[in-house]
Amino acid sequence: MYETTRYLAAGDHALVMEFGNEIADAINQKIRAMSLAIEQENIQGISELVPTYRSMMIHYDPLMISGENLTRQLRRLEQQLADIQLPPPRVTVIPTLYGGEYGPDLATVAGHNQLTEAAVIEKHTSREYLIYMLGFTPGFPYLGGMDPAIATPRLATPRTKIRGGSVGIAGSQTGIYSIDSPGGWQLIGWTPVPLYDPEAATPILLKAGNYVKFEAVSQADYEAMKPQLQNRTYTCREYPFIPGGDGHA
Structure with a gap:
C-alpha cells in the first residue's frame, strides 16, 4: 500500500484513486471503505465508481463538480475511513x-x-x-x-x-x-x-x-x-x- 494515496486525472470526466501497486487484502479493504464512504456522502456530480484490485476510478460530471473540488472532498473522506463499518463478509x-x-x-x-x-x-x-x-x-x-x-x-x-x-x-x-x-x-x-x-x-x-x-x-x-x-x-x-x-x- 502506498504511504499516500495517489489522485490521478483520467481525462476531464474521471479521477483515479490509486492505493497501491499490489494485490493485497489491506488495499481491498481500503477501496471498499472508500466506496462506501462516497456512497454515504452522496457527492453531487459523481455518476459511477469502478473499483479494481488496487485503485478506484470515480466518474463525474464536470458541469456539476470540478476535479479540484472532487479531489478535495475525497481527501476529506479518506481521513475518515476509520469510522466506516463495512458489512460482515x-x-x-x-x-x-x-x-x-x-x-x-x-x-x-x-x-x-x-x-x-x-x-x-x-x-x-x-x-x-x-x-x-x-x-x-x-x-x-x-x-x-x-x-x-x-x-x-x-x-x-x-x-x-x-x-x-x-x-x-x-x-x-x-x-x-x-x-x-x-x-x-x-x-x-x-x-x-x-x-x-x-x-x-x-x-x-x-x-x-x-x-x-x-x-x-x-x-x-x-x-x-x-x-x-x-x-x-x-x-x-x-x-x-x-x-x-x-x-x-
Whole structure:
C-alpha cells in the first residue's frame, strides 16, 4: 500500500484513486471503505465508481463538480475511513463439476504442477477466495487467495468462445466466466449456477468484498439440481466468513 494515496486525472470526466501497486487484502479493504464512504456522502456530480484490485476510478460530471473540488472532498473522506463499518463478509458456495467435458484443462494444470487431478481439485476447493472485484464481463469475479501449488500460465492461444460458468486458472488467479465469451484461462471445471441473469431480481450473484468457496459435485448432484436451476429457484449455500476459519460451515 502506498504511504499516500495517489489522485490521478483520467481525462476531464474521471479521477483515479490509486492505493497501491499490489494485490493485497489491506488495499481491498481500503477501496471498499472508500466506496462506501462516497456512497454515504452522496457527492453531487459523481455518476459511477469502478473499483479494481488496487485503485478506484470515480466518474463525474464536470458541469456539476470540478476535479479540484472532487479531489478535495475525497481527501476529506479518506481521513475518515476509520469510522466506516463495512458489512460482515459472507461466503457463497459454488457447486462445480471438475474435469472431463466440464474442465478440459484439468490434466494440463495437474501436469504443469506435477500433481494428480484429484489433488488439483482438493487444493482448489480447500480455499475461501476473496472477491476483489467484478469485471471483464457482467458478474465475472476476480478472486484472490488461490494455492500457488496449482498456479498455471494462461493458454498460449485463447479460445474464441468459453461457456459461461466455466471455472479457470490464469497464473496465480482463479475465476468464473459469467457468460459465454472469449478467454485464455485454463479451464478446470464448470458451475451450472448463473453468475449473471439479467431477468433476475438481483442480476449479479456475487459481490466484491465477499468470498467464494468452490464445492466439487458429481454428475448425479448436477442432475438433482437441474429442476431448481431451470425454474430459477436454486439458491447457493452461504455462511458468514470467519477470519482464520477452516473454510467449512
